[in-house]
Amino acid sequence: MTSPVGLHRVVQPAGVLPQAAWRLDTSAAIAPNEVRIRVQRLNLDAASFRQLSEKHGGDGDAVRAEVLEIISTRGKMQNPVTGSGGMLIGTVEEAGRRSPLGLRAGERVATLVSLTLTPLVITDGLARWDGRSEQVPCDGWAILFARSIAAVLPDDEDPQLSLAVLDVCGAPALTARVVSRYVEDRRRSGDPTPVRVAVIGGAGKSGSLSLAAARRAGAARTVGVVPVAAERDALTAAGLASVVALADARDPVGLSTAVTTALGVPADVTVVCVDVPGCEHGAVLATADGGTVIFFSMATSFSAAALGAEGLAADVTMLVGNGYVPGHAELALGLLRAEPGVRQLFAARVAAD
Numbered sequence: 001m002t003s004p005v006g007l008h009r010v011v012q013p014a015g016v017l018p019q020a021a022w023r024l025d026t027s028a029a030i031a032p033n034e035v036r037i038r039v040q041r042l043n044l045d046a047a048s049f050r051q052l053s054e055k056h057g058g059d060g061d062a063v064r065a066e067v068l069e070i071i072s073t074r075g076k077m078q079n080p081v082t083g084s085g086g087m088l089i090g091t092v093e094e095a096g097r098r099s100p101l102g103l104r105a106g107e108r109v110a111t112l113v114s115l116t117l118t119p120l121v122i123t124d125g126l127a128r129w130d131g132r133s134e135q136v137p138c139d140g141w142a143i144l145f146a147r148s149i150a151a152v153l154p155d156d157e158d159p160q161l162s163l164a165v166l167d168v169c170g171a172p173a174l175t176a177r178v179v180s181r182y183v184e185d186r187r188r189s190g191d192p193t194p195v196r197v198a199v200i201g202g203a204g205k206s207g208s209l210s211l212a213a214a215r216r217a218g219a220a221r222t223v224g225v226v227p228v229a230a231e232r233d234a235l236t237a238a239g240l241a242s243v244v245a246l247a248d249a250r251d252p253v254g255l256s257t258a259v260t261t262a263l264g265v266p267a268d269v270t271v272v273c274v275d276v277p278g279c280e281h282g283a284v285l286a287t288a289d290g291g292t293v294i295f296f297s298m299a300t301s302f303s304a305a306a307l308g309a310e311g312l313a314a315d316v317t318m319l320v321g322n323g324y325v326p327g328h329a330e331l332a333l334g335l336l337r338a339e340p341g342v343r344q345l346f347a348a349r350v351a352a353d
Contacts (some may be wrong), residue, residue, distance in 0.1 A: 002031035004146035009119050011075070018145075019117035026119045026143070032098040033146040037090040037109065039120070040134040041160070044166045046204070046275035047298035048079040055081075060131025067136070071122050077115035084298035085115030086134070088142060089153065089163045091096030100146050108159065110166045111142070112149040112329060119143040127260040133353035135160060152328040155252035160350050163334070164205055169332035171296045172213035173205035173325035175199075175271050178292055180269055183218035198262045198286055200249050201273035202241055203231035203254045203345065206296050209332055210271045211240040212339045219269075223262040225249065234348065238341030249274050255282030272297050280305040281312070289315045296321035 006018040056062035190328040197214040200226020201207040224241035247258035266288040277299045
């Protein structure tokens with residue numbers, strides 16, 4: 001019997017969901033409720049790619065070899081250190097007659113579920129990838145389950161650009177939801193206090209989209225925090241933040257001071273979009289009592305976040321960005337089209353890749 005969440009594809013250990021499995025069944029033959037995708041490009045998540053690159057000292061050949069080893073061993077792309085994977089784009093080869101995804105053969109799509117639970121086979125040895133960028137041209141196939149999510153790629157956008165946006169589309173959608181609730185709650189209560197938002201890693205993919213989403217949701221003042229002058233200059237030129245601050249997110253006091261100085265007070269909402277560990281305490285310290293911290297980084301230690309908030313006696317709500325909010329793909333692509341600063345930053349990143 002085929003499971004809508006892919007239990008029938010779990011090889012080891014039995015009884016767990018595909019994301020928690022060590023190995024998946026990658027058979028090309030699909031069940032009636034599955035879809036097979038001819039894969040054309042992977043997008044490794046930032047935390048995973050950084051870990052692999054640092055482990056191998058920037059040696060692209062070694063990174064490529066390890067990615068191939070992970071996929072061949074596990075039947076999916078799941079970095080055993082970070083636990084994260086990424087997403088892919090490709091063309092629908094075959095859709096089962098009972099698949100609820102509404103996809104048709106020949107459609108070019110981006111998967112909006114993680115590679116950590118997607119059965120995946122690579123057939124070209126990643127020969128066209130130098131191991132030095134998050135985007136990975138490739139050939140192979142992948143399987144989507146009945147509960148998987150995929151978006152048909154727009155015809156009017158560069159597929160690489162769309163992939164980069166859709167890879168992080170959960171971040172702006174959740175940011176918009178949280179910020180709009182703060183704005184609405186204050187409107188209803190007659191509280192004139194403006195909503196202030198800090199985005200840690202504001203020049204990155206999820207960070208730039210989150211800044212744009214926060215502003216559109218009604219945030220009166222936003223600060224984008226970046227670690228180096230080049231990112232400060234790029235984000236300033238993009239015009240997505242009220243102010244751009246330079247700080248190391250791993251320095252709790254330095255980060256908190258930078259945010260508070262930029263906004264005048266701690267942030268009501270802090271969004272963490274960095275791909276390095278050790279940023280939890282600074283994010284908590286930069287957030288006002290009664291505020292919310294949204295963690296979108298796969299490098300986050302949630303035990304460190306929880307214990308850090310307790311140790312700081314911080315009355316904050318902490319949310320895990322799970323990558324899915326209804327309508328997230330449409331919202332993110334809409335920001336790409338409507339916000340020149342977002343397009344500017346994404347185009348530069350894709351060109352660099």
